[in-house]
Amino acid sequence: MSETFSRRGLVGAAAFGAALLGVSLWAYHLGGSLAGTPVGGAELAATPAAQQTAPNGESIYVGNCASCHGAAAAGGMGPELKHTAAWSDADFAEAVLHGKAQGRELAPVMPRFESLGIDGTTPPTEAQLQALHAYLKGL
Numbered sequence: 001m002s003e004t005f006s007r008r009g010l011v012g013a014a015a016f017g018a019a020l021l022g023v024s025l026w027a028y029h030l031g032g033s034l035a036g037t038p039v040g041g042a043e044l045a046a047t048p049a050a051q052q053t054a055p056n057g058e059s060i061y062v063g064n065c066a067s068c069h070g071a072a073a074a075g076g077m078g079p080e081l082k083h084t085a086a087w088s089d090a091d092f093a094e095a096v097l098h099g100k101a102q103g104r105e106l107a108p109v110m111p112r113f114e115s116l117g118i119d120g121t122t123p124p125t126e127a128q129l130q131a132l133h134a135y136l137k138g139l
Contacts, residue, residue: 012077019068019077054131055125055132057131057133060118060132060135061136063118064111064113064118065078073139078107081136084133089129089130092129093126093129096132097123098114
């Protein structure tokens with residue numbers, strides 16, 4: 001039996017594979033960081049909570065969203081995100097945390113970050129969500 005694959009199907013499969021590779025590399029790096037030794041082998045210096053800086057929306061986007069939504073949120077495997085600038089912070093949080101936007105369920109491939117976590121372990125904080133939303137508003 002001979003099967004043919006459409007160009008769209010092959011492109012989709014390639015994009016999915018690239019996203020999977022990106023997530024795998026990120027998880028590998030995160031695992032080393034959580035263990036106390038980054039991938040490069042240097043020890044992590046503990047930073048007191050009082051000295052931590054405010055969340056950076058761009059770095060949150062690059063680490064969690066860009067592989068699907070594109071470097072400038074113009075779309076890729078996932079849809080473009082520039083329209084989210086008009087959303088309220090509550091609507092934006094609902095989409096990121098629960099995969100629900102404007103009364104509809106987002107695609108299953110969209111991570112539900114409340115259970116997945118931004119850093120792979122904990123749900124994003126309100127400050128992280130606001131920083132991410134502010135970054136998208138600025139694009």
